[in-house]
Amino acid sequence: MRGGRGEVEVKRVFIGAGCNRIVNNVSWGASGFVSFGAQNAVAIFCPKSAQIVTTLPGHKAVVNCTHWLPTSKFLFKAKQLEKHYLLSGDADGAIILWELSLADGKWRQVLQLPQLHKKGVTCISGMMVSQTEAMFASTSSDCTVCVWELVFPVTGSGDCKLSCLDSFSIGSKSMVALSLAELPGDSGNIVLAMGGLDNKVHLYCGGRTGKLVHACELKGHTDWIRSLDFSLPINVNGEANNIFLVSSSQDKGIRIWKMTLRSSMLNGNGIYKKGEISLSSYIEGPVLLAGSSSFQISLESLLIGHEDWVYSVTWQPPLASSLEGGTYYQPQSILSASMDKTMMIWQPEKTSGVWMNVVTVGELSHCALGFYGGHWSPNGDSILAHGYGGSFHLWKNVGNDNWLPQKVPSGHFAPVTDISWARSGDYIISASHDQTTRIFAPWKVEASLQHGEFWHEISRPQVHGHDINCMAVIHGKGNHRFVSGADEKVARVFEAPLSFLKTLNNATLQKSCSTDDILGNVQILGANMSALGLSQKPIYVQAVHEIPERRGIDSIDTLETIPDAVPTVFTEPPIEDQLAWHTLWPETHKLYGHGNELFSLCCDHRGELVASSCKAQSAAVAEVWLWQVGSWKAVGRLQSHSLTVTQMEFSHDDNFLLTVSRDRQFSVFSITRTGSGEISYSLLGRQEGHKRIIWSCSWNPHGHEFATGSRDKTVKIWAVEKDSSIRQLITLPQFMSSVTALSWVGLHHQRDHGLLAVGMENGQIELWNLSYNRADDGCIAAASLVAALAVRIDPFICHASAVNCLAWKKNQEDHTSLQLASCGADNCVRVFDVTV
Template identity: 85%
Template structure:
C-alpha cells in the first residue's frame, strides 16, 4: 500500500509492529488465510506465511473487542468461488463495522457500519455461511442483548452488501460472551444459536432464516462462566450425517462435548436411541430440542478434564477433504486454549471412543502468562494462540504430530510513547506503556527471495515495572547504548550485550560490530532480571562459560528465584518466549535527580550530552537536566519553563538546545563546550509560540531553522538569527487535528529543500515540502521559505489514534529512499519508505 503525492513524493508501508488487545474474542483466522485482531482501536491483518502485519483498518472510535471473518476457516470449502471476503469487527462502544477484502489485489474497504443496536461493548461475533451469497451472524453485547443479522453478498465485484437485523434477543442482566450458530442437519431452514455467559448455562435458541428466534432449551453442567462455544459441522455416525456436536469451555477448567442427534420426524417416530445401548462413551440424556417439524435429542457426550486454569476457547478443526470426490468432512478434533499457558488438541481414541488429549503445546513457556484464545489454520496443520502479553504463538505440524513454533508478528500491547533509530540506522528502538522496550530490524534474507525486507522484533532490552515514556539512543562510536525514562524519577542507561551484537550481525548480514569493531571489548554476554528488583543484572562472558548453579533448593524453583536467562545469539528471528527472556540488555547506570516521572529525553549528535525532563507543575521541577555521556554526571540544570517540557532537540551542529513545553513557550539554549570537556549554557530566547500546549519540535538538518507543533492545530517555522534572536518565518495552514509529532529531514543533494513530517492526534501523517532561500551569511533571505503539502499518507497505513513520535532515519550514503518511523497510541510502530523523485 502506498500514497502518491502531487510533487513526486511516494510513500510505501515497510513494516507495522503491533500487539494484540488482551481480550478473549479478539482474533479470527479467515478462509482467506489471513488473521485479524484488534490492536487498540484499529483492526490489524497479518499473514501467517510471512509473519508480517499487512495493514490496519481505521474506523473504530473505541478499543476493538472482537473480529470475525466471513467465511471463517470452518467454511473455507465454501469460499473457493468468492472474490471478496468479509470481516466484522466490534468495539467497546457497541459499534460493528463490516469490511471487504478483494482477494486479487489485497485491497480493503469499509463497506458499512451496522445500525447501532448495542448500547454497550460488543463481546462476541460469530457467523455461518448459508449459501454462496448469504451469511447469518450474531453479535452479543455486555448490555444483555444478542442480535441476529443476515448479510447478503453482492453477486459481482463492486456490488453492494445488504445487512438486515433478523432479531434482537434480550438475555437479561447476565450478559453473553460466547456464541455459535449452526444449520440443523436434515432441516437447513432451521438455525440454532448457542449462547453462554455469566449465568453458567448454555442457552439454545431456534429460528428460521427469516427471523424470530425462540428459546428452545438450556444445557446445565458447567459451574462457572461459559467462555467459548463452537458447533461442529454434521458428523457422520453409522453412515448418517444427522449428528451435530457442540463443544463448550468454561472458567470451571472443564470442556464439555454435547451431542445433538436428529430423532422425531426424519426417523421411525420413536426416537433413534434405545435405552439398552449403554457403552463407555454413553450419553447423559439431556433435553429434546424442537425446531420446526424436527426434534433433536441433546446429550452430554464427553467431559474433557486436563487444563489447570480457565479454558478461554475451544474450536473444532476445520473440515478436511475426503479421499473420494470433492466432499468435505468434519474431523473429530478439538483445539482448546487456557490460562494455564497451554493449548491442547483432543481426539476420540480409535477403539473406545473416549476423548483424549493427543497434543499439548506451550507448557514450557514461563512468560506467556496464559492464552486468551486458540485458532486453527484453514487446512488444520497450524494452531495459533494469543496471550495475556499481547503476543501471538504459532505452532505448525511438520509431520507425525511434531508441532514446532513458527515466527509471528509482535509488538506493544499499549500506547507506544517514543521511538529512536540506532545510530547505524540498522534498527529502531521503541518504548511503551506496556513497560517494555523493543528493537525491530529488517532481517535480510537471501537475495533470491525478492519480496523485500521483512522486519521482526530482534530484542526486548528492557522489561520493567513502570510505564516507559521516553527513550534516546546515544550516537557516537563504541557500543550501542540508550537511555530510557519511565514513570519513576530515574533515567536508566542500557548497553548492548555481546549476544545482541552477534544477532544484529546475523540480521544485517554484516560482520562484527557494524564496522566499529566493538565486539572485542564487550565482556557482557546478556542480562538477567533479579526476582524482586527492577534492575537487569549483567551476565559476564566468563561466568557464562562456567556451569550455572541450579536455582533454589535441589533445583526446585522457589518463589524468590526465577529461571536463569540464557543470552542467545539468534540466526533467525526469535519468537516470543526467547524475546521475553533471553534478549535483555544489562543496565549500566541510573540517573538520579528529577523530582517527578521522566517525560522526555534527547541526546546530542556527537553522543556527548543527554538532556532529560520530567512531568512538572512548577518552574523548579520543570528544569531540564544535562548529563555527560560516559561519566553520567549531571553537568547542567536549565531553567526556563513553568510546566512539563514535552520535547527537546539539539540543533544538528549541537550549538543549541530547543525545548518546548505545556506552558505554550519554547526556549533556545546556547550550549558551549570547552576543550577540557566542560559544558556551559545560557538561555538565548524564550517566547510564547502557540495558544495551546506545544507538543513537538524539530530542527532543520541544514540550518538553524526549527518547527514547532501544538494542540492549537498549528505548525510554525522559526529561525535563530545571528545567534542572538528568533524570528517567525511562516505559519502553515491550520491542520484538521492537534499536531503531536514533527520530524524534519533534509533531501539529498539539495541543501535548500526539506521534508517535514507532521503527525496528528487523529492518527494522520502528512509530509510537507519546504524550500528556502539562503543569503550568503546563511540566514534566510527574501522571499523566505515556501511550504507545500507533498503527500497525505493513506489512512490504511497510518495510525488510528494519536501519533506520539516521528523519526527520520539518518540518510546514509547508498540509501536511495528515505525511511520514516512513527509510533502511536494505537499500539503500533510503523516504518515507511519515502521516495522523492523530482
C-alpha cells in the same frame, strides 16, 4: 501515492503491533489472513510471511472482537468468492463491516452497522448459509443479542444487503460466547448457542428469517462459560444427523454435547433404539424442538486436562474427503486454549471412542501468563494462540504430529511513546506503556534463498516494572547504547551485550565484525531480570554456571526464584518466549536527579550529552538536566519552563538545545563546550509560540531553523538569527487535528530543501515540502520560505489514533529514498519508504 508538488511516493514497509488482551479478539479467515484488534485499529497479518499487512482505521474505541465471513470453518463454501468480509466490534458498541478484494489485496470499509448495542460488543459469531449469504450474531455487555443477515453482492460492483433479523434481551447476566449453526436434516432451522455469566448454555431456535425462540438450556458447568463452537453435521452410521456443540468454562472443564435428530433414533417399529452401553454412552439431556423436528441432546464427553480457565474451544475446520469429489467432512478434533499457558488438541480414541488429549503445546516460561484464545488454520495444519502479553504463538504440524513453533508478528500491547533509529540505521528501538523497549530490524535473507527482507522484533532490551515514557539512542562511537525514562524518577542507561551484536550481524548479513571493532571488547553476554523488574543485571562472558547446592525443602522453586536467562545468538528471528527472556540488555547506569516521572529524553549528535525532563507543575521541577555521556555526571540544570517539557532536540551542529512545553512556550539554549570538556549554557530566548500545549519540535538538519507543533492544530517555522534573536518565518495552513509529532529531514541533493513529517492526534501523517533561499549572511527571509503539501499518507497505512513520535533514518546513502519510522497510541510501530 503521489500528491502535491515534488512527486513524493510513500510505501508501507513494516507494522509492529501486539494483540489486545481480550478473549474474542482474533479470527483466522478462509482467506488465510488473521485479524486482531490493536487498540482501536483492526490489524491483519499473514501467517506465511509473519508480517502485519495492514491496519484498518475506523473505530473510536478499543476493538474487542473480530470475525471473518467466511472463517476458516467455512473454507469449503468460499472457493469461488472473490471478496471476503470482516466484522469488528468495539468497546462503544459499534460494529464495522470491511471488505477484502482477494485479487488486489485492497480493503474498504463497507458500512457501520446500526448501533443496537449500548455497551461494548463482546462476541461476534457467524456462518455462511450459502455462497453469497451469511448470518451472524453479536452480543454485548448490555445483555442484548442481535441476529443479522448479510447478503453479499453477486457481481463485484454491487452492495452488501444487511438486515437485523432479531434483537432480544437476555436478562441481567450478560453472554460472552456465541455460536451459530444450521440444524441437520432438511428443516432449514438455525440454532444459536450462547453462554456467559449464569454458567448455563442457552439454545435458541428459529427459521432462517424469523425470530429465535428460547428452546432449552444445558447445565453442567459450574463457572462462567467462555467459549462455544458448533461442529458441522458429523456422519454416524452413514447418516449426517448429528451435530456436536463444545463448551468451555472457567471451571477448567470442556463439555461436548451431542444433538441427534430424533427420527434417526427410531428403528423400523417406531421404537427408540438404545445403543449398547459403552464408555462413550451419553447422559440423556433435554429435547430441542425446532419446527417439526426434534433433537435429543446428550452429554457426549467431559474433557478434564487444563489446570486453569479454558478461554476457547474450536472444532477443526472441515477437510476435503478423499473418497468423493468435492465433499467435505468434519474431523473429530477439538483445539482448546487455557490460561495455564497450554493449548491442547483432543480426539476420540479409535477403539473406545473416549476423547483423549493427543497434542499439548505451550510456553513453559513464566512470561506468557496464559492464553486468551486458540485458532486453527483453514487446512488444520497450524494452530495459533494469543496471550496475556499481547503476543502470538504459532505451531505448525510438520508431520507425524510434530508441532514446531513458527515465526509470528509481534509488537507492543499498549501505546508506543517514543521511537528512534539506531546510530547505524540498522534497526529502530521503541518504548511503550506496556513496560518494554523493543528493537525491530529488517532480517535480510540470503539472495539465493529469497529476495528482499522482512522486519522482525530481534530483541527486547528492557522489560520493566513501570510504564516507559521516553528513550534516546546515544549517537557517539563505541557500543550501541540507549537511555530510557519511565514512570519513576530515574533514567536508566543500557548497553548492547555480545549476544545482541552477533544477532544483529546475522540479521544484516555482515560476515565481518562490527565496524567499531567492538565485539572483541564486549565482556557482557546478556542480562538477567531482577525480581521486581527494575534493574537488569549483567551476565559476563566468563561467568561459570554453578549448580546451586540443594538445600532440602527450602530450595523448591517459588515465584521469588527467577531462572537465569540464557543469552542466545539467533540465526533467525526469535519467537516470543526467547524475546521476553533471553534478549535483555544489561543496565550500566542510573541517573538520579528529577523530582517526578521522566517524560522526555534526547541525545546530541556527537554522543556527548543527554538531556532529560520530567512531569512538572512548577518551574523548579520543570528544569531540564544535562548529563555527560560516559561519566554520567549531571553537568547542567536548565531553567526556563513552568510546566512539563514535552520534547527536546539538539540542533544538528549541537550548538543549541530547543525545548517545548505544556506552558505553550519554547526555549532555545546556547550550549558551548570548552577544550577541557566543560559545558556552559545560557538561555538564548523564550517565546509563547502557540495558543495551546506545544507537543513537538524538530530542527532543520542544514541550518538553525526549527518547527514547533501544537494542540492548536498549527505548525510554525522559526529561525535563530545571527544576532541570536528568534524570528517566526511562516505558519503552515491549519491542520485537521492537533499536531503531536514532527520530524524534519534534509534532502541532500538539494541543500536548501527539506521534508517535514507532521503527525496528528487523529493518526494522520502528512509530508510537507519546505524550500528556502538563503541570503548572503546565511539567513532566510520569511518571504523566501515556501511550504507545500507533498503527500497526505493514505489512512490505511497511517495510525488509527494519535501519532506519538516520528523519526527519519539519518545516514542514508541513497538520497532519493528515505525511511520514516513512526509510533502511536494505536500500539503500532510503523516504517515507511519515502521516494522523493
